[in-house]
Amino acid sequence: MDAANYLYLSALLFTIGAVGVVVRRNAIVVFMCIELMLNAANLSFVTFSRINGDLNGQVVAFFTMVVAACEVVVGLAIIVTIYRSRRSASVDDASLLRR
Amino acid sequence: MNEVALQVGQTAAPEALLFWILAPLTLIAALGMLLVKKAVHSAILMAFVMIALAIFYIAQGAPFLGIVQIVVYTGAVMMLFLFILMLVGVDSSDSLTETIRGLRPIAITAAVGFGGLMVSLLSRATLGRSAVGVEAANSDGNVEGIAQLLFSTYVWPFEVVSALLITAALGAMVLAHHHRIQERPTQRQLSIDRFRKDSLATAAGLPAPGVFARHNAVDVPALLPDGSPAPASINASLKARGDVLDSSRFELGTVDTSADEEK
Amino acid sequence: MMWLTLLMAIPIIGTGVIAILPKKNEQAVKQIALTTTLIVLATTLAMATRFQRDNVELQFTEKYSWIPSFGINYALGIDGLSLVLIVMSTILVPVVVLAGWNEPQGGRWSVKNYYVLILVLETMMIGVFAATDLFLFYVIFEAMLIPVYFLIGGYGTGERSGAAVKFLIYSLFGGLLMLAAIIALYVISSSQGGATFDLAALSGLQMSSTTQNLLFLGFFIAFAIKAPLWPLHTWLPDAADSATPGTSVLLLGVLDKVGTFGMIRYCLTLFPEASKTFTPVILVLAVISILYGAILAIGQRDLKRLIAFTSISHFGFITMGIFAMTSQGHSGATLYMFNHGFSTAALFLIGGWMISRRGSSTIADFGGLQRITPVMAWMFFLAGMSSLALPGLSSFVSEFLVLVGTFTRYPVHAVIATFGIVLAALYILIPVQKALHGPTTPGNENLSDLNLREKIAIAPVMAIIVVLGFYPSPLLNVINPAASHVIAQLGFSDPAPSNGGK
Amino acid sequence: MMMNSTSIVYLIALPLAGAVILLLAGRRSDKWGHLLATALCASSFFVGLYQLSLMFNRPSQERPVSQKLFEWISVGTFKIDAGLLLDQLSICFVLLITGVGTLIHIYSISYMAHDPHRRRFFAFLNLFIAAMLLLVLGDSYLNLYVGWEGVGLASYLLIGFWNEKPAYATASKKAFVMNRIGDMGLSFAIMIAFATMGTVSFIGVQAAVEQTSTPVLTGIGIMLLVAAIGKSAQFPLQAWLGDAMAGPTPVSALIHAATMVTAGVYLITRSNFIFDAAPTAQLLVVIVGAITLMFGALIGTAKDDIKKALAASTMSQIGYMILCAGLGPVGYAFAIMHLLTHGFFKAGMFLGAGSVMHGMNDEVNMRKYGALRKAMPITFVTFGLGYLAILGIPPFAGFYSKDMIIETAFNAGGSKGIILGIVTLLGAGITAFYMTRVMILTFTGTPRWDEKAQPHESPWLMWLPMAVLAIGSATSGYLLSSNDSLVKWLSPLFESHEEHHELLPPIIVSALALVMVAIGVAIAFLKYSRREIDAVAPKNVSIFTRIAREDLMQDRLNEAVFMRPGQELTKTLVKTDAVIIDGAVRAVGRLTIATGLSLRRVQNGFVRSYAAFILMGALAMIVAIWVVVQ
């Protein structure tokens, strides 16, 4: 068992998250996919922290969680606002701005 | 994994077992997030992924993070997600058919290419130094170790993050906080208003929207006896959103009586 | 004494005075503008008398550090070439102001703005010829576009905004190519002992021939657009067609000269080897311009476009003279720049008066003007004769010098170009016949002849055209040292008489 | 070293001043302008006489004098002074120009009396005199060139004097443009001379001829010939002369008969040193002269317009001169002699024609004349003297000069001599024919006048100059050839390497010529005197007559070969410029905008697409890394 496996897992999760942003239409799901990407990054941090033998990576992951929490607050507030105006959480419906 | 450079040394067999059981499940759950229709299912799967990650953290010598992941992420953040999902409509579901032309192939290419290339690249990576393992760093305890860093080396970003939290709170308030415009009228007051105000025209209630014969949706104004639409029959916020169908379509024109004449 | 800065400052001061005048007081604005330009002219002439004509070095030099981080200086200085062009510009501006006394009335904006633009333009015209710092030159070269753009677009007629845009885009495109070359020069100079834009220092740079060729093209294309050389000329007829006569005079008479001036001052001095490499191509383009411009002039139905095309032909001559690399060609080209300024000014101003009186610029709408408005008609005729280089008028000397100078080195080009003089007879005499001769066309009967102001405005131009035809020496004496200096720097000497190989 | 003079410039300055004063003073000088102009021209003539007298008093080698006015152009080795040269050749011209010029000024005072723009006419006349004098007095080819184009300008202005008639305006333009083609030749000659010899002054070029190769000299010679062809209306640039008759008749007399059109002869004789050294060019000169001689003569036979008939004759006579000038040293003097005598008699005849027109309401068609002998006796006599002179009847002027030319032609040697002799003889015969025709149609027979016409003799101001010229026509030939005075006078200028190979003795040549003339006269009498002349030109005439009436198709040829293709080329180029060159520019603009519009579609408003861009960008980067790592 090699710690590198965690890195592969992290990369795959990141990929899945990124693709999810492109394919899903519900703004909340899209946002969850972004959270998945952040989590994938965290997994890499923790793994590298282990490989490097210091705790810096873990600290970064911790910060990431805090920041992600803030992002979630703001993001969900925006999503709710737009849902209230439009009665739709689909990102495809938000395409007034194009020309 | 052959000559892979990121040799960390062989870890204990239980960890390997854990990994090989949990990692595929995590991946399946993550993939599931993309494939299920209902947002709420996605959220559940997401929670699963997070918990799995928390387990990995703990397995990798980051118990503090693991706990935070479960408490903060899964416990708080995911709940926030679910909460909002409830608000938006828990049954809301996506159709998975792609409507933007050309996006599906791009997504598939990206998924395959990105994932494949990442794995391929990582397999080629070398560090040129041996892996250390986190045990030494955790010698004083994981939480203490992190605290050491957090409150000395990273005290500045730690402080700054507080500003970020304030920003988030302020932002949420700006977007969500309603001012009470006026005292909400009590039931009693409403009732009095209905009969004692300027006229009795609406004493029996406002006309209901819709025209049975032609169109009975809420965004269609009712027709008055003279055939003209009744503006009062439509909810004001629908009007404000511009979601009202053009009422002129429903005005009574000349009645088509050709069928009658034939008889 | 800082003559050149003073020259550049006077119009700016005039602008300031005009700016504080009330918009309504148009007469005062005009008078101030005229006075300012006359003061500039007087100062220029005073400076010219102090010019040492046999000294090939730059004179009246000034140098102040401007942007030291890039080695950019506010450096001015003139030689015979610049002096002649500055004198030409400062004579033309008051003439334009006086001749176009009522021109700005039809504009989009106030009369005041018009004169502000004209005066700002005058400052830039002096600066562009006097700059000895490449960067300063480029800045003015580009900045000049703006007042002209507004002069065409704001005070012109017809499709004025389209024409103004075309002019601007064309020029900007050329300017950007030049900017690329300037950047390259700057970088090369900084790798060879210190970044500089000083002309003298730049001319000593070491460059590979490929680099030199590319940079030369960057400069040359910009200049070829300015002094419209076939096939980069199509902006000119449109611009001239739409601009007021006064603007056209400044545009064709002065601004376009920056192109030919730049070819001498920058292309030849900075890239001697590349100049030689490209000479064959450029000469062919010049010859094409001469004939093409002339033939198209013949084919025009519109008076202003016709004059514009004659200028394309004339610029062909100037370019040919420059790249003939003989002292006759060079001096002739420089003299041609001066003379062309006046003959074109005369044509445009008088043509403009004809057009504004008739309300049409179609040649066929005129007819029999010689009997209705004899003074105007004969002035136009004289201007036309100057344009076709009739001996005894100024253009002849320069045109012949160019031809002779070219012939000694490139006989074939000169011979083909000479056919231009026959075409010139046609492009001048056809409008003369249609507009001035023949029976009076309906609608022309009541045109008025030139008034006193117009006569005064055109008189100096005519005088210069005639006097320089017979006595060009004062100018040639100033031009010759500068011209031979350039030729010598390039390592050329005039071909000796060949005796046909005997 | 040539002597300097300070007074040559007055020859030019006086008439030039006249022109300037009259033009600038405008209407204010209407009252006295014509008098001033005439006076100034006359004073120029007297200066000329004074110069002649000075010249007589010097030994023949010292006769030429020069005057440097100022440095005109000086660039590198191209140094041209505004310099004048008065020698035996130019003084002849000076006197002819100013003399005939003065007479024509006097004539015009009356002839133009009723024209509202008489002042301007005189200004132009003075301008012409000044330019023509500059042409013959300039000491270099470039100075000559100034005069050369100056006379072109004056000619243009005077032909188009009545330019309100579109045809006249066109005629003047045609003259100028065709002249410019010739001028181009002169430009080439000057350029070649400067490039090969390093100088363009007459003296300098003369000195350099020896060091210069023959091909170059031939080139210069041919280019000078082209110039002469244009100015002197020689084949193939002869077409403008007939149309030039649009100008007032005094102009035709002065410019298009006596002086300007002979400038070509002057140029060739002045450049004798070049032609002597360039036999090919010389041969071409002869050929051009011969062709034009016949060409003009043939056209002359068919013209009903009296001025055009005379113009054709002029062309033909100048052909004689050019031919003669092309025959080398022996011919120059005779060419000049014929030029001078022709100046007298042709000017006289033109003035006569003017007088006739004056009396006939400006009618120019000879078929509307007839029997004017009685109505205008003085005109008849003066015209008649000119007629006799041009026919070459002894002892009138033409006899001396034309016989010399015919003789020289025969003596040219070999088959060339024989051909040239025959051509000149034939020309003499045809000349006799058409001039007799003119005489008969105009002065004899029955009147065919318009109703309104009231023929009357012209006032004295008009007939006096005619009389003077008539006297000249009668006597000048004798005066110039007695003692070979003109030949001797000019001989220092021309290198004479006498090689007389007489083919025929002079007396026989004269006899032959007279026989030819007699034949021509006889045919004319038979054809026109014995039966009634139609007042309208008959239509059913032979093809030859028709061709001759159309000036031997010269205009049609020009039109077909130059004008039409030229107009087509112009139209095509105008279109090309708009469609292709400007079109390309506009296409670039449109393409740019189109690129922008199509790229804009990428921005489709869907946030998922935007995310896809980012993802693709990331993918591209990873691919790049993957490639690098491989």
Next chain:
Amino acid sequence: MSFISPTLDYTLLSPILILLGGALIGVLVEAFISKALRSTTQLTLTIGTLVLSLAQLWKIRNEQSMSAAMGSVVIDGPAILLQASILIIAILSILVIADTDQFTALAAALPGSEEERHSIRTGNQVTEVYPLTLFAISGMMLFPVATDLITLFVALEMLSLPLYLMAGLSRRRRLASQEAALKYFLLGSFSSAFFLFGMAYLYGYSASVTLAGIRESVVGGSGNDVLLLLGMAFLSIGLLFKVGAVPFHAWSPDVYQGAPTPITGFMAAATKVAAFGAMLRIYYTVFANAEWSWSPVISMIAIVTMLFGSFVALAQRDVKRMLAYSSIAHAGFLLSGVIALNKAGLDASIFYLFAYGVATVGAFAIVTLVRDSSGEVTDLNRWRGLGKRSPWVASAFAGFLLAFAGIPLTSGFIGKFSIFSAAYESGAKGVVFAGILSSAVAAFFYIRVIVLMFFTDPIQDGTSIEIPSVLTRFSIIFSILVTIALGVFPAPLLSFITTLATFIR
């Protein structure tokens, strides 16, 4: 392992601390000051804070320190210059933001609802924009001076979150504004996820989260470069997203158009300074030794960005969108300063950033002035004849456009010249050539607007020029003066930059 008590150099951190303090007071003001006084108090407070911070910055301009905050922050010449630029741009922007007519009266109210109308009637204002702006500014100030990845990431989020929020606060066209916020937010977080992932690989590569540590590994690393390359690529995506480089640009036209115009101006100008500041620091110090690997990629992106921005701007009918594409093109030009990787490139970039930022704020300030009865008019066709109706406003706008186009005697020209010459010097000739070409294309659309304003006749459609408030007027006048002054006499600023701008490592 004993605890090292942290030391912070408060003097050096004071500019940022002042801003944070101001923002916190602002939050308190929201809570405790009555509505009537709130907006004046907030404005005064914000401007006061900014000026104080700027003054503090001036005091420490010659300081240099790597250890201002336990190695998380570096204070050096470029840092001071960039922070000063951000502050000046921020002050100018705040003056425009002060025009509260641009912002929704109540963000939580549904568009078109009675609640919203009532809020407008009662003169309610979202005064929270002031503290939010201050938070964003502190993030921007921190971004280019951060020297460890954590601070960098936190700063990135701190500058982004308030902007996401403020993008959705427009008073008119609120749906579009909210859409802008959503797009900005989603794409912004998406790109920060990449940024974070890149950080992870860099950490893995170098076993360090400080820039200095990573640099050491880049210089003398022992393993292969895969992790470095991945890290650089993902980190760059985050940065390139912020500066709006193709293909990470797509958010900017939509967001610029939808966001309230004063915010757009602020965002376009200040974010660019901050992001490029960070980018310059990272590329010039950390990645400099790996130039071979990123230079071609960034060059490619720069070329595509310039051309794409210029070409597409040509096809825009909306003035804000046009300016957005113009800013994309400018991002391309600025990237050539990154590629240059020499002192001249650094100087030029800083100059360019400042000049461009000031002109951008001015240009967007003018956009706020052109209105009809229902608010701003951004349709270019309705800008016809603006020069006739209000020559000064139109002239100022033309001045900014000419600066964008890089016409001599404007700051844009000096900027373009210096940045291109720096790039050329480093051998990036292709980039310079593309820059020149796209400048030519760009000239097209700038001139088109000038033509519209000056050479076409006004149409009567009720479009009018709002008489600018004193604050907006000051902002515009200051911007145009700076734009021209930097075109005519750039020497003082250039030499100031040259002396100061050296990265310490």
